[in-house]
Amino acid sequence: xxxxxxxxxxxxxxxxxxxxxxxxxxxxxxxxxxxxxxxxxxxxxxxxxxxxxxxxxxxxxxxxxxxxxxxxxxxxxxxxxxxxxxxxx
Numbered sequence: 001x002x003x004x005x006x007x008x009x010x011x012x013x014x015x016x017x018x019x020x021x022x023x024x025x026x027x028x029x030x031x032x033x034x035x036x037x038x039x040x041x042x043x044x045x046x047x048x049x050x051x052x053x054x055x056x057x058x059x060x061x062x063x064x065x066x067x068x069x070x071x072x073x074x075x076x077x078x079x080x081x082x083x084x085x086x087x088x089x
Contacts, residue, residue, distance in 0.1 A: 004017040004019060005017075024044070024046040026046045030046060030047070031046070031047040032044060032045070032046055033045045033046070
């Protein structure tokens with residue numbers, strides 16, 4: 001186990017050592033999560049992107065389909081999910 005040290009400022013901020021930043025693959029503006037384990041250990045992880053973080057990513061790059069297209073897609077999905085049953089004789 002390798003140890004790294006960081007100093008806590010009066011505002012409660014720390015500078016993550018460069019070796020850990022590289023290992024976590026984080027940079028300015030990224031989020032780091034501190035998880036407290038039941039045994040008292042603290043685990044540090046980089047937070048992966050969330051759906052909320054992707055908001056606006058496709059703005060002006062994709063258009064919403066019209067209602068007829070959506071209805072057609074629904075019909076196609078239903079026909080695949082519930083195949084018609086042959087009548088029993």
